[in-house]
Amino acid sequence: MSDVLHRVRMTVNARAATIAVEARRTLAEALREDLGLTGTHLGCEHGVCGACTVLMDGAPVRACLVLAVQAEGAAIRTVEGLAAPDGTLHPLQQAFADHHALQCGYCTPGFLMLAMAMLEENPAMEEAEMVERLSSNLCRCTGYAGILAAVRSVMRR
Amino acid sequence: MKAPPFEWHRPATLAEAVASLAAVAPQDGRVLAGGQSLLPAMALRVARPPHLVDINGIAELGELRVEDNALRIGALVRHAAFHRPVAHGPLGALMAGVVRHIAHWPIRTRGSFGGSLCHADPASEWPLVAVVLGATMQAVSLRGDRLIDGPAFLRGPLETALAPDEILRAVTLPLLPADAHWGFEEVARRAGDFAQAMALVVLRMDAIGRVAEARIGIGGVEAVPRRLAAVEALVNGRLPSATLVEEAGRAAAAACDPMEDAPYRRALVRAVVSRALASAAMPQALAA
Incomplete structure (x- = not known):
């Protein structure tokens, strides 16, 4: 049967999570609907906008283009995992605020996770490389200069 | 947007995948590789395969190695693997240059070399590389393995020489000489x-x-x-x-x-x- 439920065990922001989903459920839907983590936003739902970007075993992925069943055993990180437990913003989040890197904020969780992956891969990334990586996601408030400035400021620390 | 319901098959080995695809191919079952073209097509309901054979759990398909003066690329090697040269000399540099034109980084971490060839979009980069460099495709089914060369593999837009029950196993690219x-x-x-x-x-x-x-x-x-x-x-x-x-x-x-x-x-x-x-x-x- 094609509507059979599959059990998926993964860690989300370092906590174990088990859900039961149809095969067609995307990872983004599972995070939002099954786990209540609505910080991961869905924009286009076909891989163009990057609003749903999360880290899967350390790599940035479009959570709308990964099936939840494919996350079995994976370590997922979402925007909810960035700030400290006491609410202190991650330096990257603080930089977004300081550099006016968001207006409406819809694309922000995706950009934050994209930028986290950049920082973890190479904390001394060249500017041209930063631009190429950040071109992955769309911001329709046209805040790219602020987003680049925020990421650059964290890179320089 | 939501894909239509489908039955998901998750073989652990290539042999299981071949058997699984043989069973569902007559009902339009398809292989799911990186999913960066198939899953959006399903979300848009342009594609409605009732069965998906998900090959992401098959370790052999992710192998990348140089042997016999050629680069052997397992069908599921992700685009992002080519960000850094994977072979000495011009071939590794060429592929590191070309990969930067393929979609975006978070797509390249999932999308695969073999999936791109099997999707056969006329506007995608790896098929051009395969044709110019003289790639050989290795396909496998219950009938055994067979080799197909680049131009014969690509039949038309979104059309390849693969039979419905065949899985692309690996692609071989001859290394380029150092003076190329x-x-x-x-x-x-x-x-x-x-x-x-x-x-x-x-x-x-x-x-x-x-x-x-x-x-x-x-x-x-x-x-x-x-x-x-x-x-x-x-x-x-x-x-x-x-x-x-x-x-x-x-x-x-x-x-x-x-x-x-x-x-x-x-x-x-x-x-x-x-x-x-x-x-x-x-x-x-x-x-x-």
Whole structure:
């Protein structure tokens, strides 16, 4: 049967999570609907906008283009995992605020996770490389200069 | 948006995958590789496969190695694996250059080399690389393995020589000799978009700097990527020059048969072939 439920065990922001989903459920839907983590936003739902970007075993992925069943055993990180437990913003989040890197904020969780992956891969990334990586996601408030400035400021620390 | 319901099969080995696909192929069952084209097509309900055979759990398909003077790329090697050169010499550098034109980083971490070839979008980069560099595809089914060369594999837009029950196992690319030079040029409307036109040029020069062997291919314009024999013949035996670069671009524009927007696409072909040839010939020009 094609509507059979599959059990998926993964860690989300370092906590174990088990859900039961149809095969067609995307990872983004599972995070939002099954786990209540609505910080991961869905924009286009076909891989163009990057609003749903999360880290899967350390790599940035479009959570709308990964099936939840494919996350079995994976370590997922979402925007909810960035700030400290006491609410202190991650330096990257603080930089977004300081550099006016968001207006409406819809694309922000995706950009934050994209930028986290950049920082973890190479904390001394060249500017041209930063631009190429950040071109992955769309911001329709046209805040790219602020987003680049925020990421650059964290890179320089 | 939500994909239509489907039954999900998750084989752990290639043998299980082949058996699984053989069972569901008659009902339009499909292979799910990186999913960066198939899953959006399903979300948009352009594709409605009732069964997916998910090959992401098969370790063998993710292997990448150099053997017998060739690069053997498991079908599920992700695009992002090519960000850094995967082989010494020009081939690794060529692929690291080309991969930057494929979609965006978070797509490249999932999308796969073999999936791109099997999807056979005329505007995607790896099929052009496969045709110009003389790739061999290894397909497997319950009937056994068979080898298919690049041009025979690509039949048309979104159409390959694979039978419904066959899985692409690996792709073999011959290593380029150390003295090979390459140039790749693409025009796309935005960073990461599909190519409106692209050209890949690989040159070897003789002792006095003439082109001894040119391979010149275009993609994104016709139904499948293709080497342009007439342009290669024009370039072979000549010394690279601004005149030659211009002539080659014009010859390529005349030789191609665009699927749409013919005058515009011909103008793009002229530009990308000229630029790719100039880029490939540059080291010799600077050394002279």
